[in-house]
Amino acid sequence: MTPTPPEVCDSGCGLNATLRVISGKWKPLILFFLRDGPKRYGELRRLIRDVSDKVLIQQLKDLEADQVLARTDYKEVPPRVDYALTPLGRGLAEAIIPLCTWGTQNAAEMARIFAKRDALPS
Template sequence: MTQRNFTSGLDAAVAVMGGKWKGLILFALQDGPLRFGELRRTVGGISERMLILQLKELQTAGLLHREVYQQIPPKVEYSLTDFGRSLNDALAPLGEWGEDNMERIESIPFE
């Protein structure tokens, strides 16, 4: 495995949570554990395949915990680790900025 060298703390943070979906998944889990179907409904627009991939990456990064309950039907819950909660805390001001500026951001002609 190759060790990464980051140029800044922001660079390191973006590497661990980069992409559109990871932040939304972390945000969805801020109030407690959710099952896969609940997560998929909460994070609108994500495909099942992409959600599976993102959950695996977040778990590998140590941001999520996956709890499997031995019952029928099988039950799996996802929750934030302390590391994941700390990242969510760091993202909260960014989310507030987005809320405060959403109208302006929506008017930007992204290509």
């Protein structure tokens, strides 16, 4: 079966499903950082420096609801919870790696483009 060309992509397109799961500024970074193994909330918070607690918590809940990450509560005092990729999430995290590579390879050019764009009057 031939994949649907992007120009005729409709609601049944795989890209739509992917974008629905990773939509949100921080979700791709969460997936990226979890690819190396489970992380506690504080670790994720340190790795993703500019995210607020409220937004990080919501994005973790969204990813859990989409079954790409699992939250494990160890029922201990003090509380200990960690987040890990599910098999579905691992596949998605691996799919993000080429985007990271592209960003690294084109970082200098994109920085110039963004600076030029940001200098334009609104």
